[in-house]
Amino acid sequence: METNSKHNRTQNRLIGGILIIMGIVLVSTLILGPTQITTWFTSSKDVSISPKALEELWKPPTLSQLPAGEAGKLITYGRELIVNTSAYLGPKGSVQHISNGMNCQNCHLDAGTKPFGNNYSAVTSTYPKYRARSGVQETIEKRVNDCFERSLNGKALDEESYEMKAIVAYVKWLGSNVPRGTSPQGAGLVEIPFLDREASSKNGELVYEEKCAVCHGKNGEGIMLADSTAYQYPPVWGNNSYNVGAGLYRLSRFAGYVKANMPFGATYNRPQITDEEAWDVAAYVNSLPRPQKDLHSDWPDISKKPIDHPFGPYTDDFDETQHKLGPFKPIEKKQKLSAKSKWQ
Ligand code: HEC
Ligand code: HEC
Numbered sequence: 001m002e003t004n005s006k007h008n009r010t011q012n013r014l015i016g017g018i019l020i021i022m023g024i025v026l027v028s029t030l031i032l033g034p035t036q037i038t039t040w041f042t043s044s045k046d047v048s049i050s051p052k053a054l055e056e057l058w059k060p061p062t063l064s065q066l067p068a069g070e071a072g073k074l075i076t077y078g079r080e081l082i083v084n085t086s087a088y089l090g091p092k093g094s095v096q097h098i099s100n101g102m103n104c105q106n107c108h109l110d111a112g113t114k115p116f117g118n119n120y121s122a123v124t125s126t127y128p129k130y131r132a133r134s135g136v137q138e139t140i141e142k143r144v145n146d147c148f149e150r151s152l153n154g155k156a157l158d159e160e161s162y163e164m165k166a167i168v169a170y171v172k173w174l175g176s177n178v179p180r181g182t183s184p185q186g187a188g189l190v191e192i193p194f195l196d197r198e199a200s201s202k203n204g205e206l207v208y209e210e211k212c213a214v215c216h217g218k219n220g221e222g223i224m225l226a227d228s229t230a231y232q233y234p235p236v237w238g239n240n241s242y243n244v245g246a247g248l249y250r251l252s253r254f255a256g257y258v259k260a261n262m263p264f265g266a267t268y269n270r271p272q273i274t275d276e277e278a279w280d281v282a283a284y285v286n287s288l289p290r291p292q293k294d295l296h297s298d299w300p301d302i303s304k305k306p307i308d309h310p311f312g313p314y315t316d317d318f319d320e321t322q323h324k325l326g327p328f329k330p331i332e333k334k335q336k337l338s339a340k341s342k343w344q
Contacts, residue, residue, distance in 0.1 A: 049190075049268065058121045058184035060113040060174050071169070078170025081163055082111050085152070086230035088163065095163060099154030100241075101224075106234040107151060107248065109261060112174060115186030116260040116268040122183040124175030132304035134297075140168050150246040153291045189256035190268055192275045194328040199251060201325075204284025207277045211263055212236070220288060237288040244310075245293035251308045251324065254282035283325050286310075307331050 066072040081088055085103040088095045109117035127140045134142075144167055145156040157164045178184050209218075215233040216222055222235035235241045247253045259278040260268040273281070299305045303315045310324035316338075318331050 053185045054269075056184070057115050057186040058119070058178065060119075060121070061177060066173075074166050074169045075173045076170075077162075078166035078168070078173075079111050081167050082108065082170065084230065089154075089157070090230060092229050096157075098157060099148060099152035101231060102152050102234050102240075102242070103230060104147065104152075106231070107257065112171070114261070114267075116188070116190045116256075118189055118257060118261075119187060120171045120174050121178055122175065122187040124172045125178040125180050125182055125184075132301065133299055135300035140171060144168065144171075147246075150293060151242045151248065153241070153243045153246075153293075186268075189253060190260045191252070192255055192259050192278060194332070195276060195279050195326060196329065197327055198322070199255075199279040199283035199325045201280070201284040201287045203276075204280035204282065204287075207273065207281040208284050211273065211277075212281065215264065220285065236285050237290050239291060241290045243291035243293040245295050245298065249286055249290075249310065250306065251279065251282045251286065251310075251326070252306075252328075254286060255279045258282065279326070286324075307335070 066075055082104040085099060085105070086101045087093060089097070089099050090101045091097055091099075093099075105111055107118050108120060110119075112118075112120035123140060123143070127143065128137050130136070131138050131143075138146075141159045141164055144164065145159075148154050148156055157167075216236045217233070220235055220237035220241065222231045222240070223233040224230075225232050242248055248257060255275075255278040258281060259271055259273065259275065260266065263272055266272040295311060299309065302313055305314060305323075307328050308323060308326075310320060312320050312323070314323065316331065316334055318334075322331065
């Protein structure tokens with residue numbers, strides 16, 4: 001009898017304990033939302049984003065909030081040009097032939113709305129803005145054309161064209177809920193921590209073969225749709241890829257993009273590769289041939305070059321290889337020191 005009731009008490013305690021744990025999980029899921037719970041329980045592959053940032057993640061306006069009439073039509077066409085750029089402006093485009101067959105959406109995922117998928121949330125609120133790459137105040141049109149000339153290795157779109165007006169109208173509408181001068185949570189790309197070593201294109205090749213080649217092709221060439229008007233899977237190197245002046249040619253941009261978005265289907269809170277794999281695959285892909293670009297007028301003030309800008313001259317004594325592949329921490333440390341000494 002005695003032992004039996006002891007046994008029952010232990011059992012009750014055990015059941016009680018389980019119920020309490022289930023209660024805690026249920027209540028926190030209700031309060032914090034399922035995303036954060038999965039963030040707690042997933043592995044070290046996670047991108048570290050504070051819980052507060054997650055709560056305040058930017059949400060794009062929905063298509064049902066489109067204005068009526070001409071304005072709504074222009075925005076809808078702009079969205080279509082972001083999603084299916086090549087069908088209108090690619091090598092076989094129905095409007096003009098000014099770009100390489102890629103779509104803006106290849107890099108600005110979900111029509112430029114995906115959190116940490118290089119979205120357009122901060123464009124309306126921060127442009128026109130001064131950019132150190134050009135050394136001038138840039139309008140949205142100029143920034144859009146930067147991507148045409150670099151990421152789509154093409155020609156600038158006439159700023160007065162209906163197509164440019166549509167793209168700008170769409171981008172402006174997307175960011176219309178963001179206060180002037182601010183950048184919302186989830187804008188742009190994730191920043192992953194620097195490695196203590198140089199990124200390894202040798203390791204990156206293995207990552208590429210295992211996790212990327214099925215879609216992007218063994219030779220990075222991508223896979224065209226049967227009617228060859230656009231890619232089903234865009235190229236990542238070679239003649240039809242972005243050129244050396246594009247944002248993705250910088251290692252940190254490529255690694256951040258891939259970490260939170262690739263293999264296709266990955267998200268910032270469900271990444272499928274580790275930070276090391278992201279840096280290494282970036283080193284591999286960006287070590288292979290791609291179109292060139294005359295960059296002599298970029299970064300007129302060389303002291304403003306980002307740490308991972310792969311072309312000298314620099315104001316420090318680290319060489320182009322280290323600026324391209326790292327290790328970046330010593331460069332960062334030296335930059336901080338010299339910034340400090342300027343104030344002394
Ligand atoms: C190969 C990838 C790629 C393609 C394709 C691409 N972009 Fe970009 N785009 C980028 C990267 C990378 C950035 C800079 C992100 C950063 O520095 O954080 C960027 C930045 C931008 C920005 C500025 C965003 C901001 O918040 O400041 C705009 C606007 C833009 N792109 C428009 C376009 C348009 C329009 C197209 C199609 C004509 C396009 N992009 C195609 C990679 C691409
Ligand atoms: C299941 C197929 C698939 C796999 C696997 C995959 N990707 Fe992608 N990738 C895509 C698709 C599709 C897009 C374009 C997305 C869109 O247009 O919405 C893309 C876009 C990209 C882009 C930007 C556009 C470009 O071509 O430059 C890069 C860079 C990229 N992937 C790199 C990688 C890397 C690195 C890996 C491996 C870690 C990888 N991808 C694995 C399907 C895939």
